[in-house]
Amino acid sequence: MKNNKNTLKRILNLLSPYKFRMAVSLILAVVIVLTTLYLPILTGRAVDTIVGKGNVDFERLIKIIFIMIIMMCVTAVAQWCMTAINNGVAYHMVRDIRNQAFNKIMRLPISYVDSTSHGEIINRIINDVDQFSEGLLMGFAQFFTGILTIVLTIIILFTINVYVTLVVLLVTPLAMLVAGFIAKNTYKHFKSQSEKRARMTGIVDEMIAGLSTVKNFTMENQIENEFKESDEELRVASQNAIFISAIAFPATRFVNSLVYAGVAISGALLVITGNMSVGQLTSVLSYATQYTKPFNEISGVVTELQNSFACAARVFSLIDEEEILPDKDVNNVIKDVEGNVEVSHVYFSYDKSKKLIEDLNLDVKAGQRIAIVGPTGSGKSTIINLLMRFYDIDSGSIKIEGKDIGDITRKSIRENFGMVLQETWLKNASIRDNIAFGKPDATFEEIEAAAKEAYADSFIKRLPDGYDTIVTEGGENLSAGQRQLLCIARIMLVLPPMLILDEATSSIDTMTEARISKAFDKMMMGRTSFVVAHRLSTIKNADMILVLKDGHIIEQGNHNELMDMKGFYYELNNAV
Incomplete structure (x- = not known):
């Protein structure tokens, strides 16, 4: 009662x-x-x-x-x-x-x-x-x-x-x-x-x-x-x-x-x-x-x-569900981001009774390409969630341009990141609107240029209504590869200073992947990029590769350095 x-x-x-x-x-x-x-x-x-x-x-x-x-x-x-x-x-x-x-x-x-x-x-x-x-x-x-x-x-x-x-x-x-x-x-x-x-x-x-x-x-x-x-x-x-x-x-x-x-x-x-x-x-x-x-x-x-x-x-x-903790200062935004990221003594776990990320340290300079590899459950995607403040860390600090992200507004952080994830998401709207999702005021010329950069323009023009083709719920009227290309075009349009690619080419055929890699190289040029990959072939050109296991960075270096170590990365590479 x-x-x-x-x-x-x-x-x-x-x-x-x-x-x-x-x-x-x-x-x-x-x-x-x-x-x-x-x-x-x-x-x-x-x-x-x-x-x-x-x-x-x-x-x-x-x-x-x-x-x-x-x-x-x-x-x-x-x-x-x-x-x-x-x-x-x-x-x-x-x-x-x-x-x-x-x-x-x-x-x-x-x-x-x-x-x-x-x-x-x-x-x-x-x-x-x-x-x-x-x-x-x-x-x-x-x-x-x-x-x-x-x-x-x-x-x-x-x-x-x-x-x-x-x-x-x-x-x-x-x-x-x-x-x-x-x-x-x-x-x-x-x-x-x-x-x-x-x-x-x-x-x-x-x-x-x-x-x-x-x-x-x-x-x-x-x-x-x-x-x-x-x-x-x-x-x-x-x-x-x-x-x-x-x-x-x-x-x-x-x-x-x-x-x-x-x-x-x-x-x-x-x-x-x-x-x-x-x-x-x-x-x-x-x-x-x-x-x-x-x-x-x-x-x-x-x-x-x-x-x-x-x-x-x-x-x-x-x-009545508990909301995200409000930003400490709604006026504390980050501007002129070059892409310097510092992770210091970070601890985090989804279930507090089960440890995951422990004492994570990372120093990323502007423009560097950071690859994150490791077995399933090692914490790769978790690092992305923490960088984007989808989850708040338990202790330690993550700084962008020297500013602790816990003090910066979430909107400001996310505006400076572009994400292309393994799981594609498209809204029930036209292809034009889906590409312009992050920049609603974009002109058609900008949208078309982004699609060309992502090698999506050719398949879009073959559709019945071209850029005005309506994407059904979940994008079921498009192939998995086409959906992925549209998500990549969406990021190509806004080009933020930092990028996150979580197995972004997983649904694309080998030939298209080779062409997309060139587009990615162009997109990542001068931008700090975090690349989560399961296929090691996609990250060999990274400036730094982080090898994760059980929430710890157990090895780091470029591809050649890690191969010379003949450690866990070497075993992963040879297991492919």
Whole structure:
């Protein structure tokens, strides 16, 4: 319940910009309830105009019917306006919370994205927010009107007949107990359902991304079984949630029947004794139905709100994730970078219980080409993550032009690095926009020149729409080599003073690689370059080669020096 209160408080905070609309909606809700509750009174009066056969007050009856029609029209218009306003508020709030969640991702540390299923994150922003909005819409439309209907019905019943009202009130605690029981038991089941749905989304997202790998290893059956297990877990969770929520209908119908029977019997006795007219009995029977109807709706609303709260809580938990530590001084930027980098006594590990980088020292002069080699897990990519401040070091210092990167803004650091990674990333946009990703204001001539430098221009012009060809999600309409060429062209366009190439030519054929190497040589000329490579043939011309093993630089020097040492690098080279 405490979590629900916190979630409700945050939802109300999200609603604060729409206070005026909500006030109008509440006024319309009052109008709807008043006009709806006035109709049974008019119905009773209409019945009382029919005293007996041939004794009907038609003049009065016609007036009452005319007023009833007006009340119905007012109710319909007010209902339409309230629904339109509530829908608008709900969808605006969903937009706000979804923007908050997406903006939060931009401020989350890379460690969170690395350690959390992408499907889980997507599910929270898309599915959970949708579920949240659906419950909210029902809550807006029915919760307030339900409570108001119950209160006003009791007041009106008191004005008609006290004894009938007491009969209704005696059954009310039972209706409240039923609603309370349903509300208490639905939250945990809907929360479990949401979590299971997120897991399934994660499985689907991962399998679509790696479908070719799954097929290559003929793991279709195993993946299908994994999906079936997840689907079964979701089925059980959903069944439990639906079962609990489904109790609402028969339980509230039972209470309805008790109320209606009590009112009908007591009212009939009062009519026989002359303490109530037939018209009044008609009215109180209508009110008995209207009185119990809000309990039905509120039970349904509570069920939906519990589901909504469970989904909202998951979205809020994403929004509440710990962000990247803010820059110490937003004005502390680095300018006129030549490419001097100094790494001094750096210690770092992803899991603090497992050591990785220990006492790393490195002195790189401007324009040097530094190659980093070593077995998988030795810390090659970790060094890149630390240079770019994707992760902050545990101790020691990394300096660029004598400035500690811990004191420099992350934006300033990353503007001075260009990265071409083994894993390509292209957005769902035109090829022109993808190349200009780091320089959106680039002219077409600049984009085309960068593509030519990266040897991408020829294949681009062979595409149906040339530079305006739309790259599908993940670049699936391009080959792996073509995607890599576009990523290289993207860096060719901005040409920062320092470069990071993480096995940047891994997806390119040998002939193209030879041509790209010339482009790289031109691009790296006069620029500090860090080249992470698995193929030693790509780094023989490096000014310095760092040989890593278990997070330590165990050897360093140029190719010839390392070969003369006949150490670990020598063994790696001969093993190729």
